[in-house]
Amino acid sequence: MSGHPEVLTIIAAVTADAAGRLVLSGRLDSAGVALVWTPALALAAGSRGELGVDCSAVTYLDGAGASLLVRLRQLCVETGRECALAGLAQDQAALLALYTAGLESLAAETSRPHISYLEQVGRFGVRMWRDVSDLVGFLGESSVALGRAMASPGLVRWKDVWSTCETAGVNAMPIIGLIGFLMGLIMAFQSAIPLKRFGADIFIPDMLGISMLRELGPLVTAILLAGRSGAAFAAEIGTMKVNEEVSALTTMGLDPLRFLAVPRVLAALFVTPILTIFFNLFAFIGGAFVVSSLGYTLTTYLTRLQASVTVGDIATGLIKAMVFSLLVAGIGCRSGLTTGTGASAVGASTTASVVAGLILIAVADGLFAVLFYAMGI
């Protein structure tokens, strides 16, 4: 557009002449209309009888200017008055005609229909119920898909499994190592202070060994997996859904669950125990720093560690890690597959995958605590 807003002159103006007619003048582009819109409507609303609008001094008119004229006309219709436009140049009149040709009314709804509070509660309830039943359905379908994969491993796309192992496993090593090291260091250091007051700082390796192997190792690894890989699964599959790639798979006769979800869930199942072991190793290295700074030798630390933990501790930790990985990867793939349309739906399903993943981890962890207590391990 040839308008130069940097030229600071009066671009457009509106006045009322002696006969009560509106006189518009200057450039009625978006900058000009911004100046005259409110005063013009106020003048029009304040006048009586037929509304005359004199446009002979309008030097330029575009969509914004036409909108002003349309609004003035509509104001007259609302109040049952006549509106007489005068002085429009030929091309300006043609422009106005072009804009008003297909126009039915301005009053049509421009916002979403209002939903009452009660209805919102109802909708929320229905959505929750549908989510839960979807989840149960997904659990069943994915169990079938996984079972079928176990029964005939030839059907699994192993290439995808290995590449997911790399992105979700190998590439996660640095962050897992870093967090593990810091957690071990911090746990040992924090407990060293009170334990030392009782002369019990020799028990730091016992505490570290049991808490890391049984609880924190699998838990934190699963949380990192949810944030790192579960979200990635949801975003990737969600984008595929939006691009109709999932539909393409379905119409090719390829089950999206078998094709997309099974390789990812299997990969997560393979790498999470390894990541947990890696996490624990780095946590113990972090603990070793603290313990040796307290004056104990590394041999003492290792001996205490070996004496305090059992194979059962390691095994329960790894079983938990495997179950968590199933939950996190499964929920990530499910969120991806249930994505709606549009870019914001991908964001929503990624968020949902992380939130639901974390909740499931916490719930499963609680169930494991009860289960292991009852079993006495």
Place this chain on the structure above:
Amino acid sequence: MAETGQPIISVRHLTAAYGGRVIIDDVSFDVARGEVFVILGGSGSGKSTLLKHMIGLYPPASGEVLIEGRDLIQAFGDERERILRSFGVGYQSGALFGSMTLIENVRLPLEEFTDLPEEAMNVIARLKLSLVGLGPFAGLMPAELSGGMQKRAAIARAMALDPGIIFLDEPSAGLDPITSAELDHLILSLRDTLGITFVVVTHELASIYAIADRVIMLDKRTKKIIAEGRPEELRDHAADPWVRRFFNRQASETEE
């Protein structure tokens, strides 16, 4: 409606490359004010690439793009923003923002770049939408519309700030013949009443004959402009047999 004088867009010695692969090699042309200028070419000849360089999405390997005499490529900051605001772009798939209703999509540039009161923006956005026949759908989300409607809404959004130039990438691809003809009609009436210059990438022959004042045709092999002129002229009198085949919609084997 075309005013004589300085061309509104001029492309000078533009070379476009992705990495080391040259797509368009040393191309120059002008677009006159108020004309419908069509960029043609076979698949993979770099039509969309040329368009994306003309609207400043990609920096060219060399050459310059002048829009109303101002260099889009060298410009930066406020100057570049001003040039970008002087044209609108309708993307191939619409590129409407999925989280906003149609009217919010059209209102977005108005909200960001003008001081118009809320009511004025709503009226303007409604007018633009009704211009492309989407007035009653203003409150819907893009996902609730058909592909053709999304495309028309994208044109309405491109027109939000009343730009002097509108670039359209494959506007009629995937539209039925009637909708496509309506779109052609819309383009012509906008050109005639508002004097908007259109730069259109398309290969719909019917649409080219209906709207094009002038076409340039890109060649995949030489990466240059192979033909330039009015479409009827090129169909009947083009020197290159490939160009005649294109306009007569013949397969490659039938000529020789």
